[in-house]
Amino acid sequence: MQSVLERELVVVTGKGGVGKTTISAAIGLLAAQRGKRVIVVEVGDQTRLPELFGHPPGQAGAESRLQERLSSISIDPDRALLEWLQTLGGRVSGRLLASSGTFQYFAAAAPGAKEMVSMVKIWELTQSRRWQRRAAGYDLVVLDAPATGNALGMLGSPQTFGAIARVGPVAGQAEHVRDLLEAPERTAFVAVAMPTDMAVTEALELQDGLRAKLGRTLDTVIVNGLLPQRFSAAELRLIDRASTDAADGASARNAGSAKSGRGAATARSAIKPTRRDTATDSALRRSAALAAKTVHDRARFQHNQLARLRRRDFAVAGVPFVWGAGMDLPAVERVAEQLGRRL
Ligand SMILES: Nc1ncnc2c1ncn2[C@@H]1O[C@H](COP(=O)(O)OP(=O)(O)OP(=O)(O)O)[C@@H](O)[C@H]1O
Ligand SMILES: [Mg+2]
Structure with missing residues (x-):
């Protein structure tokens, strides 16, 4: 089976607080260790990655280099929209581009615009020809997506836009994003679940949501925070x-x-x-x-939850609970090492 690391985009989602950011960072690290040029994408004003790797907080919308072959970006929909409109060149007036309220107009005209623009920017990061000619190219984009419901809304936004704008540049762009998300050889979907009843149920619901929205299924469920079964x-x-x-x-x-x-x-x-x-x-x-x-x-209860997932048709990978004061780089490296045996 094609490893999730061999795709252009890996979408990581799951219930709130289950370890999506930690696992996204670990997947990014693992892929970089295997020689890929990787960028981990944060959304919704999240900018945790640079600090996790010991750098000052990143500037929203700008790509930050974390270490060799590994970068991160926190998507700023306003900036992403301007960059996108600039690529449309003469078709958009300079006055519109200069206006700080551009996004507000666009967003007011079309609900879900923020999600759509974020998806367009993510698509752009997967391209070898970037909007800005001198920008770096990446082999793999890891999306630290919002929690399940919002992630499904974001992933479905190109479809919503495609239905509103059937022709023109927006429709064309929406189609490019959909093509990326719907192709199993290009995009992998990874759910993170803590080994609890509710988190596992949410991962299974995500599977249904993906099928309904994109005709896709989960590639892997990562069960995060497992306790060891120590005793004979x-x-x-x-x-x-x-x-x-x-x-x-x-x-x-x-x-x-x-x-x-x-x-x-x-x-x-x-x-x-x-x-x-x-x-x-x-x-x-x-x-x-x-x-x-x-x-x-x-x-034992946690391993029963693992068994619930193993009955399904996706890969299941366990990550142990990492003891310590907090999730720092050595801890993420340990998670990456663990994942490396399964991904
Ligand atoms: N395997 C693990 N062992 C121990 N602690 C962990 C593990 N994975 C994550 N954590 C801790 O759990 C907390 C939540 O993790 P994280 O921020 O990655 O979750 P999240 O799903 O991204 O949260 P949110 O929904 O708020 O974005 C953090 O304090 C993190 O350090
Ligand atoms: Mg997070």
Whole structure:
């Protein structure tokens, strides 16, 4: 199967706060490490990428170089509209181009204009011949798209515009964007989901939305923030006992003679209290066992959500929860390394 990194555009979306920006940055990094010239696109006044890579915040609408072969841009629809109109040359008056309210007129005339102009700019970034002749060319554009509903609105905007303007430059441009989005060999759709019931359900709804809007399906769902399943069955039996009455020194001593079987004997020897045991030790042991059990139960629930996705016809890639103070560049590098095994 063609890797998502081999396309012109990768659209990353999913529920709010599930890790779309983190995964977009990691995909960008991974593709750059594999020798591609990449740009990660932020929208909706988001400008997190330059800072994540240790640079000052980028200027809206301008391409910022993050590291070798990797850039980012936060799309400014106003600036993108002016750039686009300039390419139409003589057909648009200089006075119109100079007017700061150009976008407002355009937006008022056509709802969804902001989304359409953003999509046109994204299409432009995929082109080898850029609007500005000296601008860099990219092999891959990674779109850190808005959350599911808004992303579908944005991706469907060329269709809406195509229906309004059937001829002329706007119609032609809308068709170019649609061609890009509808071609599986050119555009990949990636959903990010945390391993929760709601986030997985939203990823499945996105699949339906994509089919209805663009006749496309998701290429990959990335399940982000997975906890590891650390314990063997035997360890779990021990934890189970330690988190209930057997962990308590007194009750373990009393209950000891009543228990039978190999599992119980192992559990008793592993947690057998010594003389020095105090009530505090027992309580601590029980709390630790309970914490281990809770983490295990959560990890098991998460893997059930993963199984829900694996029954579908898209690839599923897991990314572990990265422990630490926050998502910094080393953390994104770890996510990229993990994704590299699957993408
Ligand atoms: N694998 C991970 N392990 C630990 N923390 C993570 C992981 N992925 C993302 N995060 C953290 O989760 C939070 C949300 O991530 P991020 O900003 O990438 O999500 P988002 O989907 O882009 O959010 P929004 O919808 O607000 O744009 C951030 O604090 C990020 O550092
Ligand atoms: Mg984000």
